[in-house]
Amino acid sequence: MTTLEDPPVLPDAPTEEAHPHSGGLLGWLTTTDHKAIGLSYMVSRRSPSSSSGVCWLW
Amino acid sequence: MRAELAQPEMQVVTTDVYNQLFTMHGSIMMFLFLGPFAFGLANYIVPLQIGAPDMAFPRLNALSYWLYLGGGLTMVSGFLTAEGAPAFGWFAYTPLSGGTYSPSIGGELWLIGLLLTGFSAVFTAVNLITTIVGMRAPGMTMFRVPIFTWNMLVTSGLVLMAFPVLTAASVLLLSDRHFGTHVFDLRFGGSPLLWQHLFWFFGHPEVYILALPFFGVITEVLPVFSRRPVFGYKGLVFATLSIAALSTGVWAHHMFVTGAVLLPFFQRALVPDRGAHRGEVLRLDRHHVAGPAAVQDAPAVLHRLPHHLPARGLTGVLLASPPVDFQVSDSYFVVAHMHYVLFGGSVFALFAGVYYWFPKFTGRMLGERLGQLHVFSTFVGFNLTFLVQHQLGLSGMPRRVADYRAEDGFTTLNVVSSVGSFLLGISTLVFLVNVAISLRRGREAGDDPWGGHTLEWAAPSPPPPGNFTCPLPPIRSNRPVFDAAHPGAGAAPDPAGARTDAGGEAGT
Numbered sequence: 001m002t003t004l005e006d007p008p009v010l011p012d013a014p015t016e017e018a019h020p021h022s023g024g025l026l027g028w029l030t031t032t033d034h035k036a037i038g039l040s041y042m043v044s045r046r047s048p049s050s051s052s053g054v055c056w057l058w
Numbered sequence: 059m060r061a062e063l064a065q066p067e068m069q070v071v072t073t074d075v076y077n078q079l080f081t082m083h084g085s086i087m088m089f090l091f092l093g094p095f096a097f098g099l100a101n102y103i104v105p106l107q108i109g110a111p112d113m114a115f116p117r118l119n120a121l122s123y124w125l126y127l128g129g130g131l132t133m134v135s136g137f138l139t140a141e142g143a144p145a146f147g148w149f150a151y152t153p154l155s156g157g158t159y160s161p162s163i164g165g166e167l168w169l170i171g172l173l174l175t176g177f178s179a180v181f182t183a184v185n186l187i188t189t190i191v192g193m194r195a196p197g198m199t200m201f202r203v204p205i206f207t208w209n210m211l212v213t214s215g216l217v218l219m220a221f222p223v224l225t226a227a228s229v230l231l232l233s234d235r236h237f238g239t240h241v242f243d244l245r246f247g248g249s250p251l252l253w254q255h256l257f258w259f260f261g262h263p264e265v266y267i268l269a270l271p272f273f274g275v276i277t278e279v280l281p282v283f284s285r286r287p288v289f290g291y292k293g294l295v296f297a298t299l300s301i302a303a304l305s306t307g308v309w310a311h312h313m314f315v316t317g318a319v320l321l322p323f324f325q326r327a328l329v330p331d332r333g334a335h336r337g338e339v340l341r342l343d344r345h346h347v348a349g350p351a352a353v354q355d356a357p358a359v360l361h362r363l364p365h366h367l368p369a370r371g372l373t374g375v376l377l378a379s380p381p382v383d384f385q386v387s388d389s390y391f392v393v394a395h396m397h398y399v400l401f402g403g404s405v406f407a408l409f410a411g412v413y414y415w416f417p418k419f420t421g422r423m424l425g426e427r428l429g430q431l432h433v434f435s436t437f438v439g440f441n442l443t444f445l446v447q448h449q450l451g452l453s454g455m456p457r458r459v460a461d462y463r464a465e466d467g468f469t470t471l472n473v474v475s476s477v478g479s480f481l482l483g484i485s486t487l488v489f490l491v492n493v494a495i496s497l498r499r500g501r502e503a504g505d506d507p508w509g510g511h512t513l514e515w516a517a518p519s520p521p522p523p524g525n526f527t528c529p530l531p532p533i534r535s536n537r538p539v540f541d542a543a544h545p546g547a548g549a550a551p552d553p554a555g556a557r558t559d560a561g562g563e564a565g566t
Contacts, residue, residue: 032116041098
């Protein structure tokens with residue numbers, strides 16, 4: 001049961017294993033961070049469109 | 059495609075290439091653009107909104123993304139083959155999509171890409187549902203969950219209902235093409251119409267899979283800039299649940315002209331479906347109508363977006379009537395309807411979401427002037443392109459044609475539509491330039507530039523691994539950050555129905 005007197009909550013920190021701190025291409029390929037994956041979806045949503053255009057020109 | 063149609067009897071590309079282009083345009087937009095963008099946004103925002111450090115299954119999350127990217131690239135790689143991409147339309151009706159009429163390898167690549175992206179969507183849906191159900195911060199009851207998260211929960215449920223059907227149908231079609239089965243082959247006792255049933259059992263919910271997340275985006279953005287709580291929170295939740303439930307029972311209205319479906323049943327089944335949708339639109343519009351003047355730094359897209367809310371889907375009410383559907387089916391009216399729903403509704407809301415959460419993603423604001431230019435040119439370009447297509451359809455111009463004759467009388471409206479589409483292209487470039495400039499030189503945003511309501515605005519911008527560096531504010535309503543920032547304003551009405559007076563219980 002939750003009451004108004006609940007102490008402030010700090011979510012558990014993710015484990016080191018879940019978020020390897022390597023940057024660059026390797027970091028992108030191996031990340032499991034929800035924010036990096038979310039941004040990858042939003043940015044690379046254009047890659048099928050772009051590659052489609054490139055493929056067609058090819 | 060619009061260059062090809064800008065003038066009668068003009069040949070920018072061959073007819074076959076035009077067929078490939080509209081097939082891949084539809085496939086990319088339906089399978090690889092709006093849905094994955096919504097899942098990307100949810101990946102980023104949902105854990106933040108519910109006070110969680112990450113998704114429930116981070117490795118499954120990564121697998122989902124790579125399946126999506128691999129599937130998308132597989133789907134479009136048909137352009138690299140000798141016969142080109144498939145040319146049977148994004149709906150892939152049999153027997154046209156079968157091995158007899160579409161034997162090219164592009165068809166196989168399309169189907170395999172569809173399978174991979176389907177698995178990606180299902181895995182992401184499972185992950186989101188588990189995250190939302192199991193990882194909410196203490197105090198965040200289901201009726202305190204932000205509407206965007208609610209809508210992603212419902213959308214994920216729809217994905218689990220709809221995508222496996224399409225995946226199974228794709229396997230059957232691949233089997234027909236390769237292994238000599240005759241599931242969709244009439245000559246051997248199969249049924250081409252079965253494909254349409256299976257496809258639209260996926261396809262109708264798919265429209266809502268592409269719409270509900272962006273309804274959620276609008277419902278996050280409008281209350282913040284109208285400086286009031288979400289209007290009719292519970293009504294919105296139940297309307298969303300109703301839309302999702304009803305959308306699984308009306309698939310055959312896409313098949314009225316086959317003459318093989320029970321018209322009265324599917325026509326009447328659409329009435330509550332459209333009613334729930336209209337109700338949700340009107341609830342959202344109330345924020346815009348009743349709210350005080352938007353604050354100065356509100357994203358410009360907000361001023362334009364609500365004009366499209368009543369219009370989106372309105373033509374869907376007309377198409378729910380079989381006599382109207384018989385008249386305009388396979389005409390440009392349907393093209394206009396579809397684009398008003400998905401562009402006028404979802405894409406405008408997508409841009410609203412980007413303007414709204416860009417400061418959280420990057421720690422910087424998007425440029426206001428380029429933003430105004432982008433939204434104005436998108437608004438004008440969109441209406442120039444698609445509004446006139448309603449009239450083209452009513453005048454008898456069929457969809458999926460690469461050409462028309464001067465004496466058909468379609469020239470003027472096609473010129474207008476093509477000019478509008480070029481303007482849309484330019485407006486997208488303006489947006490991309492704005493993003494590029496703002497990433498380098500954008501104004502520092504701070505953690506909460508808008509006076510936001512929900513927990514993502516309690517995290518640093520951009521959030522670090524684990525998301526939150528300070529203790530979360532107490533969660534006593536569906537806008538805990540606003541409550542913490544304005545303790546004298548009184549808590550927002552708690553949709554959970556809990557008492558908010560000191561010492562009272564606030565729900566379980």
